[in-house]
Amino acid sequence: xxxxxxxxxAAAALLLGAGGAAAEELRIGFKxxxxxxxxxxxNGANRNVWVHVYESLVFQxxxxxxxxGLALSxxxxxxxxxxxxxxxxxxxxxxxxxxxxxVKYSIERAMSLAGPRTFRTYLRDIxxxxxxxxxTVVVSTKRVSPTLPENVGMIAILPASLGQVGEASFASxxxxxxxxxxxFASWSxxxxxxxxxxxxxxxxxxxxxxxxxxxxPREPARAAALLSGxxxxxxxxxxxxxxxxxxxxxxxxxxxxxxxLSMDQFRPRSPYVFDGQGRPxxxxxxxxxxxxxxxxxxxxxxxxxxxxxxRDGVVSDQLVPRGFFGHDDSLRLAPPDAAKARALLAQxxxxxxxxxxxxxxxxxxxxDARTCEALAQMFTRIGVRTAVSTLPFAVFQTRAMSGGPxxxxxxxxxxxxxxxxxxxxxxxxxxxxxxxxxxxxxxVGNLGRYSNARVDALIDAAAxxxxxxxxxxxxxxxxxxxxxxxxxxxxxxLKAAWAMREGLRIAPRADGFTLAMNIRRR
Numbered sequence: 246x247x248x249x250x251x252x253x254x255a256a257a258a259l260l261l262g263a264g265g266a267a268a269e270e271l272r273i274g275f276k277x278x279x280x281x282x283x284x285x286x287x288n289g290a291n292r293n294v295w296v297h298v299y300e301s302l303v304f305q306x307x308x309x310x311x312x313x314g315l316a317l318s319x320x321x322x323x324x325x326x327x328x329x330x331x332x333x334x335x336x337x338x339x340x341x342x343x344x345x346x347x348v349k350y351s352i353e354r355a356m357s358l359a360g361p362r363t364f365r366t367y368l369r370d371i372x373x374x375x376x377x378x379x380x381t382v383v384v385s386t387k388r389v390s391p392t393l394p395e396n397v398g399m400i401a402i403l404p405a406s407l408g409q410v411g412e413a414s415f416a417s418x419x420x421x422x423x424x425x426x427x428x429f430a431s432w433s434x435x436x437x438x439x440x441x442x443x444x445x446x447x448x449x450x451x452x453x454x455x456x457x458x459x460x461x462p463r464e465p466a467r468a469a470a471l472l473s474g475x476x477x478x479x480x481x482x483x484x485x486x487x488x489x490x491x492x493x494x495x496x497x498x499x500x501x502x503x504x505x506l507s508m509d510q511f512r513p514r515s516p517y518v519f520d521g522q523g524r525p526x527x528x529x530x531x532x533x534x535x536x537x538x539x540x541x542x543x544x545x546x547x548x549x550x551x552x553x554x555x556r557d558g559v560v561s562d563q564l565v566p567r568g569f570f571g572h573d574d575s576l577r578l579a580p581p582d583a584a585k586a587r588a589l590l591a592q593x594x595x596x597x598x599x600x601x602x603x604x605x606x607x608x609x610x611x612x613d614a615r616t617c618e619a620l621a622q623m624f625t626r627i628g629v630r631t632a633v634s635t636l637p638f639a640v641f642q643t644r645a646m647s648g649g650p651x652x653x654x655x656x657x658x659x660x661x662x663x664x665x666x667x668x669x670x671x672x673x674x675x676x677x678x679x680x681x682x683x684x685x686x687x688x689v690g691n692l693g694r695y696s697n698a699r700v701d702a703l704i705d706a707a708a709x710x711x712x713x714x715x716x717x718x719x720x721x722x723x724x725x726x727x728x729x730x731x732x733x734x735x736x737x738x739l740k741a742a743w744a745m746r747e748g749l750r751i752a753p754r755a756d757g758f759t760l761a762m763n764i765r766r767r
Contacts, residue, residue: 269454271761274470274479278435278460282415284401284423285355287362289664293758294458295401297440298338299423302329302348302382303398307754308568309501309668311395315343315402315424319394321711322383325372327393331380335447337404338428345376350405352384352397366676367396367667369686389709391716395667426451426762436460440761456761471744478745480759483611484555490744497742498753499559499566501664503673504610506544506603506620506734508537509657511694516649517602517657521630526599531657531693535593537731542579542586543627544620550737553612553619558737563724564665564673566738566755571670571720578728578735586627598628604645605660609638611739617660645692654692660736663690666756670720674704678727695732 277290304314335343370390414420421429427440605617621631648655680696681688703723741757
C-alpha cells in the first residue's frame with residue numbers, strides 16, 4: 246500500500262461520522278475554513294460557501310463568463326447608467342419577495358463596509374443605485390463601465406429589512422437570509438457548516454436535501470475523510486494525494502489563479518538586492534529592462550510545472566488561461582535561455598552578477614516555498630545568487646503590500662498570486678499591471694510598482710470600451726506589451742481538482758469552487 250494511503254487510513258480513525266451517506270445527503274471535505282459569515286466580506290473560500298445560500302444579479306458559467314442570475318437581463322440605458330431587470334417570482338428564504346429595494350440595499354451595504362477584505366474594488370465605478378420600479382434597478386456610474394455587470398455579480402443580494410446588521414447576526418443564522426437553493430442551518434467554527442435545501446427556491450429543485458461542508462485543512466486528513474466514507478467528495482486534490490485515490494474519480498481543470506514573480510521597479514535602491522559581497526547596491530538592477538528580461542529567460546516554467554508542481558499547474562505566458570476573456574492564443578514568451586540571460590546581465594552592467602532575496606509564502610499557494618527554492622536555483626545559474634525567505638501568508642501579505650518604511654511594498658522580489666475572478670483579464674490587468682493609484686483604485690496587487698503610461702492607457706481604454714471585440718483587443722495589446730516589458734514574470738496557473746466516490750460527478754469550474762449545485766449522481 247502506498248505510504249500516503251496508509252497515513253490517510255490511519256487518520257480516518259480520528260474522524261467522526263464514518264459510514265455511507267444517505268442518498269439525499271451530500272458531504273463535502275473542504276480545505277479552507279470559513280472565516281466570515283458575512284457574505285459581503287471578501288474571501289474566495291467564503292464566497293464559495295455562501296453562493297449556496299445567497300445569489301447575485303449576474304451568475305457565472307464554468308469559465309466565469311456572465312449569465313443571467315437574479316437579473317434576467319441588463320442593458321446600458323445611458324453612457325454612465327446600467328439598468329437591470331429582476332427575475333420575477335423570486336423569494337428570500339424568509340418568504341419576502343425580492344425587489345429592487347433589496348438590490349439597492351445590498352450594493353450600498355457592500356460599498357460601505359469597512360476593512361481590507363471588502364468588495365469595494367469591484368464597485369469603485371458606482372456613483373449611485375436607484376429604484377426605477379419594483380423589478381428594475383438603475384446603477385449610475387462615475388465613468389463608462391462596460392464590465393459593471395460582472396462586478397456587481399460579485400455581490401450577494403440580501404433583504405433590505407436586515408438594516409444595520411453585523412457579523413454576529415450572520416454567524417448565528419438570524420441574518421443568513423438569501424434567495425439561494427440552500428439555507429443556513431448551523432455553523433460550527435473551524436469544523437463544519439450545515440445547509441438544508443431551500444424547498445421554496447425559484448429555480449430547479451436540488452437533489453440534495455442537506456449539504457454538510459466539513460472543513461479539513463490538512464491534506465492527509467482530507468484524503469482520509471474520503472477514504473473512510475466520512476465525506477463524499479473533497480476539493481484541492483493534488484498529485485501527491487491522487488496516489489491514495491486509485492479507486493475514486495478525480496476531475497481537474499485549469500483555475501483562474503496565476504502565480505507570478507513581482508519585481509521592485511520603483512525604488513532607486515532595493516532593500517533585498519546586494520552586490521557580490523552582500524553590500525547594498527548603489528542602483529536597483531531590477532529597474533533595468535535588460536535585467537528583468539534576463540530573469541525571465543532564467544525561468545524554466547516547464548520544469549517548474551513538471552518537477553515542482555507535479556502537473557498540478559499549467560504553464561502560463563500571460564495573465565489568464567485559455568477560455569477567459571482577454572486570453573491571447575498567439576502570445577508566447579521566449580523559452581528559457583541561460584546563456585542569453587547572462588549576456589543580457591553583462592549588457593546591463595552586471596556581468597559579475599549580484600545577490601538578491603526572494604520572499605514568498607509557505608502556506609498560501611500549492612508548493613509556494615518549493616517554487617521559490619527552484620527559482621532561486623535558476624537565478625543563481627545565471628549569476629544572480631538568490632536566497633529564499635518564506636513567511637506565513639498573514640505576515641507576508643502585510644509586509645509585501647505595505648511593509649516599507651513609508652507604507653510601500655517591502656520586498657524586492659516576491660511570489661504572489663492574482664485571480665481573474667470575473668473571468669476577464671481586465672481584473673489582473675487593473676490589479677497587478679496598472680500603475681498604482683489609490684484614487685483610481687488601480688494597482689492594488691502591483692507589488693513591484695511597475696508603471697508604463699502606454700500600458701495604462703490601453704487598460705484604461707479597455708475599461709471604457711463597450712464594444713466587446715474592441716475591448717478584448719485592447720486588453721490583449723496591454724497584456725502583450727506588459728509581458729514584453731517584463732512587468733511581472735508569469736509562472737503557471739494552478740489547477741483545481743476534486744476526488745469523489747463512485748456514483749458522483751462534478752462540473753468543474755475555473756474558480757475552483759466546490760458547489761453542491763454542480764455535483765450530481767452519475
